[in-house]
Amino acid sequence: MFLARIDGTVVPAAKHATLGGCRLLVAQRLEADGRLGAEPLLIVDWMGAAQGATVLVSTDGDIARERYGKTSPARMVVAGIVDSVHVPQAAGGRGA
Amino acid sequence: MRLGIVRGHVTLCPAIAELAGKTLVMLEPVTMANLEARNGLGGGKALVAVDELGAAKGQMVAFTEGAEAANPYWPNRVPVDAYLSLIVDTVRTSRMKFEEEVAK
Numbered sequence: 001m002f003l004a005r006i007d008g009t010v011v012p013a014a015k016h017a018t019l020g021g022c023r024l025l026v027a028q029r030l031e032a033d034g035r036l037g038a039e040p041l042l043i044v045d046w047m048g049a050a051q052g053a054t055v056l057v058s059t060d061g062d063i064a065r066e067r068y069g070k071t072s073p074a075r076m077v078v079a080g081i082v083d084s085v086h087v088p089q090a091a092g093g094r095g096a
Numbered sequence: 097m098r099l100g101i102v103r104g105h106v107t108l109c110p111a112i113a114e115l116a117g118k119t120l121v122m123l124e125p126v127t128m129a130n131l132e133a134r135n136g137l138g139g140g141k142a143l144v145a146v147d148e149l150g151a152a153k154g155q156m157v158a159f160t161e162g163a164e165a166a167n168p169y170w171p172n173r174v175p176v177d178a179y180l181s182l183i184v185d186t187v188r189t190s191r192m193k194f195e196e197e198v199a200k
Binding site: 007008009010011012013014015016018019024026028036037038039040041042043051052059061064065070071072073074075076 | 097098125127128129139155158160161162164167168169170171179181183184185186187192193
């Protein structure tokens, strides 16, 4: 699991049949010092994460498999929306 | 899922039975900087994924990595660890939206 910042949306032209109707968001992984990862990630969300929100991402596909069927390739899922993060050693700390 | 650009196709001869008949695409993952610059560049380390959607060269796609990439073939066991699960029509990040607003 890791933290990510929601930063956009994607409109698919075609997708795997099991992903029909699922909400996909563009996110960037958050490092401990608050830096953002270099590569954008596409994350399945059914919790309603807003633009700019910090979320907890689970990379265990079982939760998506339960929801979208055994043949679903979905893997990264929003497991929770972060209320606050407290990292004492980081300069200034970082809230959600 | 990560985002990538289709750079080409791969054909195998011979191939193991589980991969026979599957379309393989060469993908170049896209970094956030290149995505927001809309420059058509990737920037990541190239990889090969199985494609069942028929993505064309130059198209942006999203691919699943890891054990979940073999889920579409369940209950068959296949040695696939990258699966093209979506073809992108449009992607918009907050910065791209901001730049569009400024341009108006």
